Amino acid sequence: MRIALVSPFPPMKGGIAGFSALLRTALEDAGCEVLPVPFRRLYPGWIMQGRPAHEPGHPAVDSRLDLMNPLSWISTARAVRRQNPEVLLVAYWSGLLAPLCALFRAVTGIRTLLLLHNFTSHEQLPGEGLLQRLMLASADGFVTLSDSVGSELAAFGNRKPVKQLFHPVDAPRGPLPPKGESRISLGLPADAKVLLFFGYIRRYKGLDLLLEAMAIAIRREPSLHLVVAGEFISGISIFRAEVERLGIASSVTLLPGYVPSERVAPLFAAADAVVLPYRSASQSGVAPLAFAHGVPVIACDAGALSSQVAHGRSGWIVGRPGAEALAEGILEFFRARGSMPLAEGIEAARRSTSWKAFAAQLASFLGSFARGAA
Numbered sequence: 001m002r003i004a005l006v007s008p009f010p011p012m013k014g015g016i017a018g019f020s021a022l023l024r025t026a027l028e029d030a031g032c033e034v035l036p037v038p039f040r041r042l043y044p045g046w047i048m049q050g051r052p053a054h055e056p057g058h059p060a061v062d063s064r065l066d067l068m069n070p071l072s073w074i075s076t077a078r079a080v081r082r083q084n085p086e087v088l089l090v091a092y093w094s095g096l097l098a099p100l101c102a103l104f105r106a107v108t109g110i111r112t113l114l115l116l117h118n119f120t121s122h123e124q125l126p127g128e129g130l131l132q133r134l135m136l137a138s139a140d141g142f143v144t145l146s147d148s149v150g151s152e153l154a155a156f157g158n159r160k161p162v163k164q165l166f167h168p169v170d171a172p173r174g175p176l177p178p179k180g181e182s183r184i185s186l187g188l189p190a191d192a193k194v195l196l197f198f199g200y201i202r203r204y205k206g207l208d209l210l211l212e213a214m215a216i217a218i219r220r221e222p223s224l225h226l227v228v229a230g231e232f233i234s235g236i237s238i239f240r241a242e243v244e245r246l247g248i249a250s251s252v253t254l255l256p257g258y259v260p261s262e263r264v265a266p267l268f269a270a271a272d273a274v275v276l277p278y279r280s281a282s283q284s285g286v287a288p289l290a291f292a293h294g295v296p297v298i299a300c301d302a303g304a305l306s307s308q309v310a311h312g313r314s315g316w317i318v319g320r321p322g323a324e325a326l327a328e329g330i331l332e333f334f335r336a337r338g339s340m341p342l343a344e345g346i347e348a349a350r351r352s353t354s355w356k357a358f359a360a361q362l363a364s365f366l367g368s369f370a371r372g373a374a
Contacts, residue, residue, distance in 0.1 A: 006104065019167075032363055040072075112138065170292040181269075182266040203279075206279045207277065281305055296314055
């Protein structure tokens, strides 16, 4: 089966680019031929605020597809049509992609499925409902990574085929560096209880709530230490000011900027737990990344996070909103972690949500469309 996969790919930064690279490999291992259709640009320069869109040291990919240039959509769609794939699979995470999906479907005439990382954009867009209707009209079927996205689709009136899957856990990429060595390299206290907040910092991810929770929890457990590593989309100054206002500067390490692949393992190796204080979420790519490194996750009960993290086995779910509840959840996790089967729970998550299992189920679903059976 020949699959054209329209998505960001490395060296473009971001979780979806990394996801798609792993997806391509997994589908090829499952016997499919994947024709990558990468983006050259996703957003205008004023949104990026001077931040590079690609990993440091890597130029933009050799691609004509530019989300900001509709003329490039037509030329790319024609090129895809000439390659004659049996199925067109498009990564979808924002309403900005709906017009592109509609044009690709019309120009190529190929059965089109959307892999929904999100149904609703994280940052609300003007005309979001109209874009969602256009997205529904431009697809022959959908693949979701969580039941919450599937529920949103159904509530919006979708009657097209949907395959609910999951966010896979990557296989460990070799042994982690020792915890003590990693903490020394990051300048962290050797005996601290280290929490990691990782990835792009946007409002919906709740870093402000986590900082408030840290100020509360530190009063009862002074050895807590938070590491924040990632790009601050709205700037870092407001968070630095908040850290100072809360009086927790000595217990918080801010590491702004994109985290290249070689720096990921030491960050996770240094952590006792990863924290996801999200206000809203369809699912999270950070949770499987944590499990891939053998690190448990403390998460707020938002979206599908409670289905990704098994409470008391692979981490801890905070069932109530707010900084007070999050602080109590963090403290409860550390009180209970000695009696939790964390190693077994994380290994179970790895087995049940592997890329091999994901690719097998996805290939079967795509194959039904290629044969015209769906």
